[in-house]
Amino acid sequence: MTMPDVCAPKSGVVLLDTRVHTPDHEHAVHLKLAEGLARLLGCPHVQPSQPPTASDGYYYLPTETLVDPKRQATLGICSEHDLFGGLVTYPYMATKAISHPLPAGASFPPGWTDAFARQASDALLRGYTVFSKADARNAAQLLLLDGPLRIKPVLACAGRGQQVVTTLDALEPLLAGMDEQELALWGLVLEEDLSEVQTFSVGQVRVAGQTCSYHGTQHLTHDHQGAEVYGGSDLVVVRGGYEALLQLPLEEHLRLAINQAIVYEQAAERHLPGFIASRRNYDIARGHNGQGHLRSGVLEQSWRLGGASTAELLALQAFADDPALQQVRASTHEVFGTPELPTDATLFYQGNDSELGQLSKFARIRDYDHSE
Structure with a gap:
């Protein structure tokens, strides 16, 4: 597109x-x-x-x-x-459920096709999507032959609600709390568990005739209860499509992550009828599986505004304001408390949130590069 x-x-x-x-x-x-x-x-x-x-x-x-x-x-x-x-x-197309095939003989909702997972297979970790508890048990039995597996509710964000299991017996309490109708509509993902994980973001936004693409990483912070939560994203953003992103000097694992995001997106464009998106973001994990092998694959997609969108917006505006600009570094920050903001910060929220307490959310843009 x-x-x-x-x-x-x-x-x-x-x-x-x-x-x-x-x-x-x-x-x-x-x-x-x-x-x-x-x-x-x-x-x-x-x-x-x-x-x-x-x-x-x-x-x-x-x-x-x-x-x-x-x-x-x-x-x-x-x-x-x-x-x-x-x-x-x-x-289900709006969730991480699209990221894996069904186990043999499994039930599935209207519109389902395994063709997506077949085309995107080189960009995926090993795993299955299921739409019933019986199929979840079958998928778990297959995956546990090679090591621990991760149970991933498809409507949860930022890893919330995920559990690692090493035996079939450990799966049962997790399935017991799931609603069959919700499961049949949205699905559930079972995926090989990785250790020593690095997570990368690859994305693209298309607004007002402009396209910019990026790679980045997420960082964590601590909330007022001391829990580790999302603290923001650091992005390298280029003017243009993924091909412009691949022209940057990149480490091989990062180049692989970008190419896996491209493969994943191409499968969506081909096999998900009615799919359109102006904001595209993919999380790619790199780590070791249960057998010690180094693996890399797309965890999930986000075709909606997200934690990095404030940085995406600032980058789009910078490219619109300066036609010669080719690359920027943009970042988002979520800080619990009332910090002294950097002079180049654009504030998006600062206040006492009714659920999270005192919180500041801002974005920055820097390292302007006009080289072609």
Whole structure:
């Protein structure tokens, strides 16, 4: 999918919050992102008093990957030029469930195809997706022959809810708490467990006729209870597509991660009917499996705004402001407390969040490179 030379002008940017509950700090960041996207697109950030329709000509910022292209078309979301995020046809396509094939003879939901996993096989860790408890037991039996496996609920983010099991008996308590109907709709991932893991991010954003691509890493911080949580991302962002990213001097494991993200994305574009995305982000893990072999593979995709999106926005704006700019380093930061902000920080949230306590969220951009 390529950007056309001219994108139709938009009448406004609308934040489309599709979640049951959005924390205060996230809602504040989403509003700031909507304002930034409006500046890029040369239109206002609007909050419609009536439900939007296709005739309004809006650009949307959804809080989640959207499902059902026919329904979204009533809002005017028909291509990647209409939203910052992604759109898929069936619920499971929005999750990490697409990342693995089914075990032999397993049940599956409407729209399922193993063709995605076959095409993307070189970019994946060993694992299975299942849509029933019986199939989960069968998949676990196969994977445990080679070592520990990781149980990954597909709707959880940032590794939450994941468990490592080494025996079939240890699987049963985890399955007992799962709802069969939810499992049949969304799926569950069972995957080889890795040790000594490094996780890389590879992504691309396409807004207002611009494309920029990046690789990066995530860092952790401690919340007010002392738990280790996401603390931000450091990105190297280039103007252009993945081919521009691959022109950088890269370590081999990083070059592999980028190529695996490309293979994964190409499989999605070919085998997920109705898939569109202007924001694409992939987490790639590198580590040792139960037999001690070094493995690398895409863990999951994010076709929606994410933790790195504030940095993505600043990079897009920098490229828009300076046509000669080819590369920047951008970062996001989530700090518990009230730190003294760097002079080059763009603040997206600072306050006493009702759930997390005192929190500051900001982004920075630096190391401008005009070399071609």
